[in-house]
Amino acid sequence: MEAENNHARGTSLAAKISTDLRRELTDGVFKPGDRLPSESALTREYSVSRTVVREAIAILRADGLVEARKGAGIFALETSEGKKQPFKDLTTERISSVIELLELRTVFEVESAGLAASRRSAAQIEAILEAHHHVGECLATGSPTRDADFELHLAIAEATQNRRFPEFLQLIRSGIIPRGELQGSAPGSRPKDYNLHLQEEHGLIVDAIIEGNAETARERMRAHLRGSLDRYKFLLRSRTLSPEDINLS
Amino acid sequence: MEAENNHARGTSLAAKISTDLRRELTDGVFKPGDRLPSESALTREYSVSRTVVREAIAILRADGLVEARKGAGIFALETSEGKKQPFKDLTTERISSVIELLELRTVFEVESAGLAASRRSAAQIEAILEAHHHVGECLATGSPTRDADFELHLAIAEATQNRRFPEFLQLIRSGIIPRGELQGSAPGSRPKDYNLHLQEEHGLIVDAIIEGNAETARERMRAHLRGSLDRYKFLLRSRTLSPEDINLS
DNA sequence: GCATTGAACCTGTCTGGCATGTTATCGGTT
């Protein structure tokens, strides 16, 4: 007797109300700073008890979508830096998650490049160059660069001499790329100059690391990942988006 | 109803309980399929009302971490993205590499302070101040500062508006501090001026965040954690230390 | 014009209750 209808979502009233409000928030019905209806107003609107409303609000608060100020009300927050987000894809939740993750990753990779420039050994320089070369091969043959790209970033992380850095990078990767390995999909969807930028930016980073210029390595890695974020947002607009497309290189 | 539980921290009770349970879930205290304590049991355990417990559970349900079955109880679900497990194993594997982990954490916390200075909301400032104050209370009463200290760092991470940051901080904590809650250890083992430095450095960071000065916040957090590393190295030389002694504040 | 005050609202939390689903024990029957 399996209860098919008993999914994690949809069962409780609180879940329904929280998803309703979440949609209104991402749709822009409530803009950042706006005050949402009070709890008692929501109890009337949905004809539920205040318990249910509070559970729904608790979920939104935990997700950082709203902020409750005692005595004042519940206010919509803005989602991390994104000032203008007039368009709302249906996968907004996952999108913001990826962007948040990328921000976290940027923090580490920037420092990773800096430390690598300071500490790299000869053998590690060799490994970085080889990974860099391998990315170039993938670009030339038109095969997917995702894995090769990751190997390059991993080689840089290993050059920090701190094994926590490559460990963390692999952790992040598993968080970004859920499971599907179906990477044979159309590679032609990417802009032509994407590849040029990719290899050029990589080359600049690698040079700085070899020269031992930590500050330059940081700057270039930061620029590289900022470009990655922009490319990701561009892909978002081209409306075909699956997590597997995300290279984040 | 006793005034015993003056846990009146900045973050709501529901948030605290949900993060507590979340940590236990990701730590493996509750494995998939396990039944969590019932609502009334949690009510007694945390000395809060059922309202608060239900809000905490609602958050975990919305995140897909647990499933509530009416009449049966609350059950831990499979961690669909088992991303935290590998890292946890790696960290608990070798405690000797605390220094490596601290370096990783420094990178993260420095940027965390900077982002917090740029993005913090009014309520988050409030939470940071309260956590800071609580650390002071612990110092005054001579009680261990470890938990209060962590709460302060967590409040700063939450002010980044990027939930990955507090997530990661908790991940690191669970890697460093095993499970034992035996914290009644001798407080006199610490250098006298340790406490002075601690609260002073915290205050400088908090001020910079409140003022919205991101660069200063970064610098001060970096100095703070560098001091932490020095203190740790000092403890290493002075005696054998157990993970519980590691404050990393 | 300006400061004060107070009522009306808000969220945070607590208490108690009812409806309903699940589980395990206990007693009787076979």
Next chain:
DNA sequence: AACCGATAACATGCCAGACAGGTTCAATGC
């Protein structure tokens, strides 16, 4: 001894009301 159904105990889902604070805003008094 094995089986089986009633049932009490316990679980969550939801509701209603209450009180303690914090916030807002407009009327009041100077």
